[in-house]
Amino acid sequence: MSPHRLEPRLEPHILCIDDDPVARESAQLLLNRWGYRVSLADCGEAGLEAIATAPPDLVLVDLQMPGIDGIEVLEWVRQNHPSIICVMVTGHATLQKAVEAMKEGAYDFLAKPFSPDELKLTVERGLERRRLVLEAERLRSEKAIMQANFVTLVSHQMRSPLAAVRQLLEVPVSQALGPVPEAYQGFIKRAADRLDLLARTLNAWLAMSRLDQEGIYSRMTTAEMGALLEDLVERAEADVTAAGQTLKVEIIDGQSLLEVDRESLLEALYNIVSNSVKYNRPQGLVTIRACKSPDGVELSISDQGPGVSAQEAEYIFDEFYRSRRRDIKDKPGTGLGLAISRKVVRAHGGEIKVTSGPGEGATFTVSLPCLEG
Amino acid sequence: MAKILIIDDDDDFRAATSAILESAGHMVLIAHDGKAGLEMVKAEDPDLIVLDIMMDSIYEGFSVITTLRATPEYMDFRDIPVLMCSAVKQITGERFDIPAEARIAQGDDFLDKPFTSEALFNKVNKLLQA
Numbered sequence: 001m002s003p004h005r006l007e008p009r010l011e012p013h014i015l016c017i018d019d020d021p022v023a024r025e026s027a028q029l030l031l032n033r034w035g036y037r038v039s040l041a042d043c044g045e046a047g048l049e050a051i052a053t054a055p056p057d058l059v060l061v062d063l064q065m066p067g068i069d070g071i072e073v074l075e076w077v078r079q080n081h082p083s084i085i086c087v088m089v090t091g092h093a094t095l096q097k098a099v100e101a102m103k104e105g106a107y108d109f110l111a112k113p114f115s116p117d118e119l120k121l122t123v124e125r126g127l128e129r130r131r132l133v134l135e136a137e138r139l140r141s142e143k144a145i146m147q148a149n150f151v152t153l154v155s156h157q158m159r160s161p162l163a164a165v166r167q168l169l170e171v172p173v174s175q176a177l178g179p180v181p182e183a184y185q186g187f188i189k190r191a192a193d194r195l196d197l198l199a200r201t202l203n204a205w206l207a208m209s210r211l212d213q214e215g216i217y218s219r220m221t222t223a224e225m226g227a228l229l230e231d232l233v234e235r236a237e238a239d240v241t242a243a244g245q246t247l248k249v250e251i252i253d254g255q256s257l258l259e260v261d262r263e264s265l266l267e268a269l270y271n272i273v274s275n276s277v278k279y280n281r282p283q284g285l286v287t288i289r290a291c292k293s294p295d296g297v298e299l300s301i302s303d304q305g306p307g308v309s310a311q312e313a314e315y316i317f318d319e320f321y322r323s324r325r326r327d328i329k330d331k332p333g334t335g336l337g338l339a340i341s342r343k344v345v346r347a348h349g350g351e352i353k354v355t356s357g358p359g360e361g362a363t364f365t366v367s368l369p370c371l372e373g
Numbered sequence: 374m375a376k377i378l379i380i381d382d383d384d385d386f387r388a389a390t391s392a393i394l395e396s397a398g399h400m401v402l403i404a405h406d407g408k409a410g411l412e413m414v415k416a417e418d419p420d421l422i423v424l425d426i427m428m429d430s431i432y433e434g435f436s437v438i439t440t441l442r443a444t445p446e447y448m449d450f451r452d453i454p455v456l457m458c459s460a461v462k463q464i465t466g467e468r469f470d471i472p473a474e475a476r477i478a479q480g481d482d483f484l485d486k487p488f489t490s491e492a493l494f495n496k497v498n499k500l501l502q503a
Contacts, residue, residue: 163460164385166487171389174490176396199487 012127013037015056017047017073018089019065023112027060030116031123044068048076051084058085058126060110063097071101078105083133085126089114151209158202166195197332204336207267208319211343219261222371225297226254229290231266236273236286243277245284252291257371260348268344269299271337272352272364276303278331279362296350296369307356316354317342341366374398375420375501380410380437382428386486390423393490394497407437414441414450421500425486426459434459454500460486 014036018024021042028038039056041047044067051059059077063070074086088109090098098109107126110118172180172188180188233249240247276286284304291298308316315321320335345352350368377399381387384405391401402417404410406428414422422441426434438455441447481503482496 160383160460163486164383164389167389168385170487170490171392174393174396176392176490 011035011037012058012130013039013054013056014058014060014123015039015041015047015050016060017041017044017050017065017070018060018062019043020062023062023089027119030119034120034123036123044070044073047073051077051081055081055084057130058087058123060087060089060123063088063090063094063101063109071097071104074101074104074106083130083137085130087122087126151206159199159206162195162199162202166192166199169195193332197334201334201336204334204340207340208336208343211264211340211347219263220259221262223258223260223262224254225256225258225290225299225370226251228258228260228262228266229254229288229299231262232269232273233288235266235270236277239274239277240286243280244282245277245280245286248285248287250287250289253297254290256292256297258297258348258368259371260368261344264344265348268341269301269366271341272301272366275337276301276305276362276364278333279303279305281305284361292370293367296367299366299368300363301366302361302363304361307360308354308362313354313356317352374400375497376400376402376417377421377423377497378402378404378410378413378417378419379423380404380407380413380428380434381423381425382406383425386425390493393493394423396490397494399497407433410437411440411447414447414453418450419453421497422453422455423497424455424457426457454481454503456482456484456496456500458484458486458488 014031016024016027016031016038017040018027019042024040024042028040031038039050039054041050044061044065047059047061048068050056059073061070061073070088070090074088077084077086085107086101086105088098088101088106089112090101090109091112095111098106098111101109107129108122110122169188169192171177172184173192229249229251233247237247273286273288280286280303285302287300287302289300289302317338319339321339322333322335342352345366345368348368350366352364352366354362354364356362374397377394379387379390379394379401381390381403382405387403387405391403394401402413402419404413410422410424413419424434424437428434434457438457441453441455442451481500484492484496
């Protein structure tokens with residue numbers, strides 16, 4: 001080890017488990033000489049305790065011991081510390097057992113009597129193996145951390161500049177510095193609209209990744225279905241009215257209690273209502289219905305738009321699915337709204353489906369389990 | 374017409390927001406971080422503060438408002454209405470809801486970035502009349 005290293009790294013730690021004191025101590029002598037840290041255990045029980053207290057890098061374990069034998073030690077290590085290397089030490093009479101141990105996941109075996117060179121080589125190879133296993137583990141966890149950080153990165157490094165660009169555009173959009181020639185106005189408006197959609201898509205995508213990473217169980221509370229729907233209506237009413245449509249709400253058994261992450265679920269339901277408003281016929285009706293079902297509650301949101309074909313119903317909740325139909329394709333959307341809805345509903349132990357015949361409007365039905373009472 | 378202080382570390386946001394506020398005849402002061410903002414408050418006694426929540430550090434905006442509302446040094450300025458704004462509503466891993474946090478920190482209102490000039494004027498007029 002280089003003396004210039006800033007972080008002192010310990011020499012590899014080897015545990016010898018052997019009921020024969022001569023075998024234990026001679027191994028210790030050799031291993032110490034080669035610069036390894038060594039601890040000793042005189043039986044399987046003591047060995048397991050030593051591993052649990054201070055997990056070594058490599059275990060040199062005698063196969064045949066009274067009480068907990070080598071195979072049992074091996075099994076325990078494989079289960080509890082899979083990255084620790086096990087080398088089985090065996091007499092000639094138990095060679096068959098050594099082969100069995102290899103099948104159980106031992107790294108190697110040493111047949112007694114073995115030479116110092118054999119011991120050295122086996123231990124060195126075992127420790128190299130351990131180093132590779134740990135390296136792979138480290139890379140795997142780094143990858144997971146990077147994936148999590150990626151979402152943070154996107155949200156800070158992309159959302160902020162995107163917001164800034166949109167804010168700058170707001171100056172000509174609002175003609176803050178004086179009238180903008182009419183010929184330019186349409187282009188500025190189109191640029192602003194595209195940016196708005198891009199920001200919505202980015203936000204929806206972030207919401208999606210967050211759902212994948214964290215789930216939604218951070219803020220579960222008990223909510224009354226009626227109160228939940230009141231919030232939904234409050235949120236959606238302005239959109240429905242702005243689109244020149246009418247909202248109808250029918251709540252039966254509004255007092256059913258649900259266990260929900262209120263914000264996520266409201267967003268999920270709001271996405272469905274937005275979807276209905278977007279594809280509804282002009283001056284159409286959006287109906288929100290809620291009632292008790294045998295397994296919980298059933299919420300449905302219906303519109304009077306072109307409907308959803310059976311073929312489309314299969315994909316409509318998929319991420320980035322956009323309809324190919326002419327009358328629908330041109331409406332701007334993120335392709336993630338319904339995918340988020342399904343994810344959230346499923347995380348609540350519920351299910352979402354769409355039913356419709358072409359031309360007769362679409363009905364989205366969300367079923368959710370409710371608390372007893 | 375009011376004297377409005379914008380505290381934001383983003384040049385473009387400051388430029389756009391000042392242009393919009395000035396178009397309505399307001400006098401705009403700018404500060405590029407919390408510290409400069411707080412000094413400007415003492416020197417200029419603005420009628421309203423537009424405060425970005427996430428500047429250099431994630432909570433810089435919250436600490437500005439806490440200083441303003443709760444330290445004796447700012448006794449004379451603690452009633453200045455504050456409009457908090459942010460481009461990032463949720464911080465990964467913490468999932469806090471900034472409008473709620475802004476209320477807890479006694480900000481008077483909250484606006485998501487980017488905002489339309491109409492949304493900005495609505496909030497600003499409401500806070501100035503209060």
